[in-house]
Amino acid sequence: xxxxxxxxxxxxxxxxxxxxxxxxxxxxxxxxxxxxxxxxxxxxxxxxxxxxxxxxxxxxxxxxxxxxxxxxxxxxxxxxxxxxxxxxxxxxxxxxxxxxxxxxxxxxxxxxxxxxxxxxxxxxxxxxxxxxxxxxxxxxxxxxxxxxxxxxxxxxxxxxxxxxxxxxxxxxxxxxxxxxxxxxxx
Numbered sequence: 001x002x003x004x005x006x007x008x009x010x011x012x013x014x015x016x017x018x019x020x021x022x023x024x025x026x027x028x029x030x031x032x033x034x035x036x037x038x039x040x041x042x043x044x045x046x047x048x049x050x051x052x053x054x055x056x057x058x059x060x061x062x063x064x065x066x067x068x069x070x071x072x073x074x075x076x077x078x079x080x081x082x083x084x085x086x087x088x089x090x091x092x093x094x095x096x097x098x099x100x101x102x103x104x105x106x107x108x109x110x111x112x113x114x115x116x117x118x119x120x121x122x123x124x125x126x127x128x129x130x131x132x133x134x135x136x137x138x139x140x141x142x143x144x145x146x147x148x149x150x151x152x153x154x155x156x157x158x159x160x161x162x163x164x165x166x167x168x169x170x171x172x173x174x175x176x177x178x179x180x181x182x183x184x185x186x
Contacts, residue, residue: 003081010152017151024147028140031099035136038106045108054105055112055179055186061098062175065091069169085149092146095172115185124181131174138167 045051072087114124141164148157 002079004076004079007081007152008154010154012153013151017147017153020147020151021144024140024143028143031103031139032136034103038103039111041107042110043107051105051109052186054101054109055183058098058102058105059176059179061094061101062172062179065094065098066169066172068094069165069172073165088146088149091168091172092142095142098175112182112186114182116181120181124178127174127181128178131171131178134167135171138164138171142168 068087068091072084072091075081075083075087114121114128116124141160145157145160145164148154148160
């Protein structure tokens, strides 16, 4: 029996699913709330603390997440469930570290304004707006995809992951692009 078939016969853990579903939505609302207020409230950093290293670190985390997502897809297409799980957990880990670091950075550091003009400005804002909107909109569905896998709801996992994967990948790829376009203005 191949790895995918072995996983598909696992019994659905409905009790765990019932417990985790509300957690997904509470966490999603909390993160959205933090992101909405982080630009309006600033926490002063102690003298000598400089977080200017974080934007390139954020771009690196997003780039790694994108790479891990691609490796996860190749793994599952090859029927390698454990490898798929490994790459997805790395992608999730990068995304969690990114999110925590990003919120901390924006609660403590003034926003950098894009200084480009003309068509470059238009391209930048199209990428930025789609990146931000899709990141916010996809977050709960990424978590739900993970919950479906964790609770052995593999049909739901497969169906949702086919929809959310390209969005998550787009967000992970456009993060470094936004950073590169904004980097001359830091």
